[in-house]
Amino acid sequence: MAQSEPLMPGPEGKIPKLYDVEKGHKTESYIVAISGRKEKGPVVPVGRPAPLLEEAPPVAYKTVTETVVVRTTPATVGLTRDQLEQYRDDPFWKPLRWILFILFWLAWIVMFLVAILIVFLSPSCAPKTVQKWYQTKVCYQAWTPSLQDSNGDGVGDLKGATSRLEQLRKIGVQSFWLTPLLDSDQFSYAIRDHRAVDGKLGTSEDLTELIDTLHDKDMYMIMDLPVTTTSLEHEWFQRSSRASEPANQNYSSFYFWRATAPNDQFWSPLSAGVKDNFYMHYEGKPQWPILNWKSPELRQQMFDVFTYWLERGVDGFFISYVDYLGRTNDGTKPDSDSIQDVLRDIRHHIDTRKNETDSIKDKAILLFTTVQESKEKDKLALVNAGLNTVINYELGKVKLGTSVCPAGESTVTKCVNEILADVVAVHNLNEDFTPMWEFGNPYASRLASRVGNRPQAEVLTMLQLLLPGSNNFYYGEEIGMRDLTTGETPQRGAMLWDDSVNAGFSTANVSLPISEDFKNINFAKQYSQETSPVKMFKKLAKLRQRDETLILGKSFVGKPVGQAFIFSRYRRENETTIGKLYVGAVNLGLEATSLSLSDIPGLKADMWPKAEVVTKTSNVVDYEVRQKKDLSSGILNIGPEQGVVLRF
Structure with missing residues (x-):
């Protein structure tokens, strides 16, 4: 091409390569198509492959830039339509x-x-297990008169409890259990009216507000419902004691009556000097008469009570003194067969009523109890009869020098380890049997007082939060409250909310004792600190709500090494660990201890370098939350009176 020839349009003003452009019934080069300038001349080869099919003779054109070949449409190939x-x-x-x-x-x-x-x-994927609300929740049990006073009369009440719900929700509490609640003799199980709120605690409207507030916060309401005892002032007892009158005849069988008393521990005369009219009562408590569940009339009345509270929005019932639902003729021992029959009837009534009521049709209603000195087989029998669970009472008795923790040990490590090993083994074999744990309640000395000090109590609280199933925490345990130094019920002191007057419990000059150290030990101070007992509580309580290993996983209790041991939660499928694996190291002794990782189910050596610190007790200095820890040695070191939770 001569240097004087003008450039045609193309990338960067360069002459474009030859390629075909469809134009009507023939194919032209790009240059010919856009310039329209053609000039006949000799054919110039352009490096295109020879035609594969027979084509019409080519006609050569010469453009001002280069010579190109334009071919006509190829001849028809294959068979024609005809x-x-x-x-x-x-x-x-x-x-x-x-x-x-x-x-x-x-x-x-x-x-x-x-x-x-x-x-x-094809084999289907295993359906995802959906736990009922009570199977994994952290429950907060409060002695109502000591939780929060709202009106300045020095007594905790329902409005006060409602005002504290948001603080409890923030630390991971999901269900709320108030004791006492019903109208009774001096806040006891001597109930005067099964449908009435105790006037000293508030009104029926206050209770409605409490229940509605709980539900608005996706929390659950649990109540004590005494179904075995009443007050001597209860209408039923008053009418049963005068059953000879025609108007009271239907109440004659509501209680146990005899003309002579088999003993004076379970039987008392209706009035002094009366020798032919005795009633059965709770052992050593004549003011607590026992209801007769063999009476059809009594059963119907109690079923109506359950219905009343179901319709009020209650989510669960604690049945106190379940061993008095059925007694031997002399009243001295429980009748297991009668007790189980009653529980079946209660469960049947609740389920029937629930299914007939649209507002609660899809709700799981919790029924549970506690039975002192019961064996695991006895607990399992009660669950099979209709209860959802039975509290493992043993941890509530953890104290040196008792039948649960014999003297001779320096800490409660050994007895706690043995209790957990025994109970966890039963639950691992009976997955439908939901465990329920507690270290404290309104009738037991506080954990920090029983085990010796707050650091050890915090370690055990951390351990409890790792346990499978439901966990009950007595109010104040999350901050390490101790027993009062005065009073008949030292475990029922005012809740220590902050460092203001009366620890934030009441504005009144209360007669209820306040712990002397409330300026340093209180909820508000611990919640504001980066590391504290309540922050450790919050971390694990929140984690239990979403982590499937803590919700569904099995448990492993390691053997004690000195005053320390390991507790682990894990999930396994086809001999393979799935999800996360948690290891809690607890040391109640006064010496640092090294614990081996080699015996933990599912924890392989290649996982040891990949540990992460989840939380720790407030006195730990060698571990930091969210810290990555390389435990390639297979050894976990834990300091004195400390606890730490690791995730693999």
């Missing part, structure tokens, strides 16, 4: 086409059916 028509009705090809057509659709249908069979016959 040639194909002769095969339309051919006796050989027509049947063949139909056979092939039918075979195609038969093959397609067979493949479709095979695909359906594969879907249905």
